[in-house]
Amino acid sequence: MPIKIQSLQIPTPDGQADAFAAFPDDGERHPGVLMYADAFGIRPVLREMARELAGHGYYVLVPNFFYRHGPTPVVELPEYIGEEVRPAVIAQVMPLIEAHTPERVLSDADAYLRFLTTQPEAGAGPVAVTGYCIGGLLAMRTAAAHPGQVAAVAGFHGPVGADGPDSLHRLTAQVHFGHAETDLTPEALGELNQALDAAGVDYTSEIYPGTVHGFTMSDTDAFNPAALQLHWDRLLSLLGRTLTDS
Template sequence: MTDVQATDLEITTEDGVADAYLAHPADGRPRPGVLFYQDAYGLRPHLRSMADRLAAAGYTVLVPNVFYRLGRTPVVELPEFIDPAADPTIWERLGPVVASLTPDLIKRDAGAYLQWLADSPLATDGPVAVTGYCMGARLVLRTAAAFPDRVAAAAGFHGGGLATDEPTSPHLGAPDITAELYFGHADNDRSLPPEQIERFEKALTEAGVRHTCEVYPGARHGFTQADTDAYDREADERHWRALLDLLNRTL
């Protein structure tokens, strides 16, 4: 694995300034860019360590605080180990924050994040990859659909609400996606029931999107997040293998 250099930075958007974390190989040579979307718990030490691991594999990884309109990270103060069962107020505080990020805002911000990577000497010219977790998987789909000329690969893990009945459901953007997709679903996930998984795959297939969708048996929603009660080491390592395989193949 490659030595990694990391820094905090700011990205100017149409609506303000987003704080962000950047990780890349320490030699400073340009590498393929990866836009990394957080889960609802936000940009925190665990997500930084995930970005570092991805950068060590040879990528320039940008992790924006997608809730920047509400403040710099941490937007919501959380314990070092996150267990909503032990503190039910966590989602009472997070719910309005997540709901504040509308599809229009996601698309607008994605343009700024992708432009930052396009302008950075640390990222190679050409398309990038996007990966995201929990709510971040929805942002992945919206970004891939809105910027098909910029996104060559898109991955999402334990995503929720990917194919709802809403007129703005993320899966409806499938016809605009040209990237290759990989989605690893949590097993028995209330935020992504079997009917949504079926609707999601059907939309991708009918749109001709190259994709792989897999359910990780026994893995709970949030299985990649080691600082939460949902963490599953075996499923997490499977996610890393799948993600790196997708990036190595497409970038």
């Protein structure tokens, strides 16, 4: 199936967020997925992942959520983010993360979802939101703020419990969390899952074996090919259960 990659500009209350979409180039409408990148932002590996997901029949929108600081690439990245360059890259990214307040996240989420659902190649039905690293937290906040619209949410190696149990009660989406071994102890996983149970969330939440933070990203030294495949298995299963062509 041929996949089209389209550069886009999303209007927001604070300006224009540059973005791209990946979708089957077949003239049909496909269920929409909002994909939040990790803190390193849009780069070739994210285009590959969006293309892969689009190949399974989805319209995938990937915004530059740091657009207030400039268009992609907001931070110049090496081709490979290894141990020797990671601290310097994170030092550049941290101020952007700290400036991305919950208010900005929710304002942007409104704009991203409004844009996504008006694209001619995207279906009119419910959408899914997925995210990596800090993007997992953005995905959770988006899903909690749009319970009628977001049918599925997935977060991978992200600080998904950072907003505490109160936000979980607003979730109506089906949820999958894929945690890195270095991000969450079994005890912390138990506490998170207890909070999800208490909130009545329909979820799966597991630590992917042998992983460190960032395991899905093939341009970093955290990459774990087996865990990336497990991520695809879990994500595609979730989307298959929750999204329908419309």
